[in-house]
Amino acid sequence: MFQSFSETSSPDQGPPRLEALRAEMAQDGLDGFIIPRADAHQGEYVAERDSRLAWLTGFTGSAGFCVALADSAGVFIDSRYRVQVRAQVADVFTPVHWPEVTLEDWITRNAGARAVIGFDPWLHTVSQIRDLETRVGDVVLRRTENLVDRIWADQPPAPATPAFAQPVELTGETHEAKITRLAETLGAASCAVLTLPDSICWLLNIRGDDVPRTPFVHGFALLHAGGRVTFFVNPAKLAELGDHLGPQVRIEPVEAFLQALGAVTGPVQIDPASCPVIVADTLRAAGTPMIEAQDPCALPKACKTPAELEGARAAHLRDGAAMARFLCWLDQQPAGSLTEIDVVTRLEAERAATNALRDISFDTISGAGPNGAIVHYRVTDKTNRRVDAGLLLVDSGGQYLDGTTDITRTIAIGTVGQEERRAFTLVLKGMIAISRLRWPKGLAGRDMDALARVALWDNGLDYGHGTGHGVGSYLSVHEGPQRLARTGTVPFMPGMILSNEPGFYKEGAFGIRIENLIIVEEAPALPGQTVPEMYRFETLTHAPIDTRLIDTGLLTEAERDWLNTYHAGVLARISPLVESEVSTWLARACAPI
Structure with missing residues (x-):
């Protein structure tokens, strides 16, 4: 049986966890902290390790976010979840009808002038933060480490399930041909940053089990204009792939991703709708020009x-x-x-x-x-x-x-x-x-x-x-x-x-x-x-x-x-x-x- 029927929401745990989070906010001089549903890959399904929104609030929907302030905490949900959220969160959290109430309006109304709101730059996209920064007036958005991770004592480890090859008979195109074809679309960019797991899995003709219900392998990749890929991933996941990836794909540990970004020469293409803020921060710090464009895998995959x-x-x-x-x-x-x-x-x-x-x-x-x-x-x-x-x-x-x-x-x-x-x-x-x-x-x-x-x-x-x-x-x-x-x-x-x-x-x-x-x-x-x-x-x-x-x-x-x-x-x-x-x-x- 793939589906379980256990109750994954814990509303009773919300109040003490929120208090612990507020203590970390005060220690770091923050007036608020944003907790998204998304992980660093912006996927709909997240690994247990990345289920921060559910762990903190009890809300288990596939979309939403929370903003915790010193004296209030809003859980933002769209129309699909307005019945569900009321049953899953304790009364220390206030459901907020989003997008009718925007994040920027709620923050400016509830946080006050010159409030400092923290966020994890791995978990928010370039577009999200850029749009938010232009609309919150005197509110300051500050990059910080993840405060939920600090207080989550028994946080599960990152998934490390084995990847497997998707046969070319089912994909209709080898991954070598895909890499070569897409590399030719990069124009002036020396490489494109790939952070979406479905894009990477589609491009490399691999699948995995890092998250439930979707056969994803978590990692990051650089698609180079020369027709090769650098794949940043836990190497243990690739043990059963044999020589499937071949010489066009170079494997690096996931921990080397940001260092490799800082060493790239020439313009780098990013998709602001899915690229984490920390990627743009790293490129900007290295003085590397960025070209904003849609993920090059998106349309070919569709x-x-x-x-x-x-x-x-x-x-x-x-x-x-x-x-x-x-x-x-x-x-x-x-x-x-x-x-x-x-x-x-x-x-x-x-x-x-x-x-x-x-x-x-x-x-x-x-x-x-x-x-x-x-x-x-x-x-x-x-x-x-x-x-x-x-x-x-x-x-x-x-x-x-x-x-x-x-x-x-x-x-x-x-x-x-x-x-x-x-x-x-x-x-x-x-x-x-x-x-x-x-x-x-x-x-x-x-x-x-x-x-x-x-x-x-x-x-x-x-x-x-x-x-x-x-x-x-x-x-x-x-x-x-x-x-x-x-x-x-x-x-x-x-x-x-x-x-x-x-x-x-x-x-x-x-x-x-x-x-x-x-x-x-x-x-x-x-x-x-x-x-x-x-x-x-x-x-x-x-x-x-x-x-x-x-x-x-x-x-x-x-x-x-x-x-x-x-x-x-x-x-x-x-x-x-x-x-x-x-x-x-x-x-x-x-x-x-």
Whole structure:
């Protein structure tokens, strides 16, 4: 079992830990200290050693930060976590609705003029601190060692799990070819600093287990214009790689990273959105010019090779069969006979039975009734709820060598009310709108996100998260730079994989989300088409959508046609992969409406 159900939050420990932190702040002459969720690699998942925000506050969400002052402490969370945070933090911490309340406004309002706020330069990016420094007025931001590490007596060691090679048959390109190709894009830079683990793992065709749910190897790298890489990493992690990395990759201990930066000659390219402040500080101290540009791996990694796309399709067929078995089993269980943990356990077992599952791609969200309204709900032994009549939201995914999956289905358990059916149908209309979309080359997520919300907006409803995120190829289930969201500015390009997941959440009652993964592809020309190039989406996910929850009177003919065609495809692809009992159930679940 990959997922555990232990309670990882300790609200009762928050007050004494905050007091200990404040003592360190006073000793260092600080009026405040910023504690981010992020580690030095800015990953969504962090190793236990780097879980400073959770250790201090009790909040375990995947995004957020805390600012501790002498007489107050704000925990900044976005709309996904506003229910969760209230259950996880003690009353010495005040939840702050971010980004509606900005960090700079909160600091200037609560810290006072000329306050000195400390931060760890390893854990904040160049852009974050530069923006903050321009907006906090007389407040002074001071680089300091990490004060949480000082008081965390039993802090776990840094991870040192063995790395392994990702076969070229699955990547579609050797790491030597990637290094040579990307080195040619550096222009005037002598090298580019790589700090994101997915970029480094993608570039070197390696994977690892340094953090849960994402097959990352932690380290830093320099991509040199001459077509080689210096990889700063714990050498013990590479013991099982053999000669995979080859002569183009030089290995140095991670402790040598800053010293090597200080010795670089010529301009150095950094990505201010992900590069730690300490990197820029080190280069500046050495007098080395910096060129700011996007991580050179970001776009090439996002645009999957034909081999990666074939792997994704295979992984989704395998995952679709596991989902069909799970949904068939779930449909046979009477209302009230299961708990949320029972649901998670069974679904993971179905994926594990494929004998191809390497990990789940995130902790499965199994939210019954009001727990479904907690967007990133994680069931524990303490919160485990019985699955009674109503809605059950299940958001899950698998990590397979050939692909990463992510699927959400909202399922009717017993009798469901008209309010829930209406809301489900409005969400479905938004998901179908994105699935059917054709658009001219050059558009980004911000140009499309509204289409998923129109039906909800027409009824005075909405959801507080983006409509979709990028997905990696046996890497992170949340991958940039593309996003199907108001904040998505990167134009969609063929080969990009995204999620399509509108939702609706009624706090204290129920939650709805429907999610498929989709691939950007070139659209065939239409008769009389005048737009030179148009794109569309190929749907990767193959699992029935619960038609018992649909108010068919709210669907247009085109929407019904799309759903019926989708279900016909699910039946044709998945039925041959499952047992007769599941195939019979699948035929009913995919019947036309």
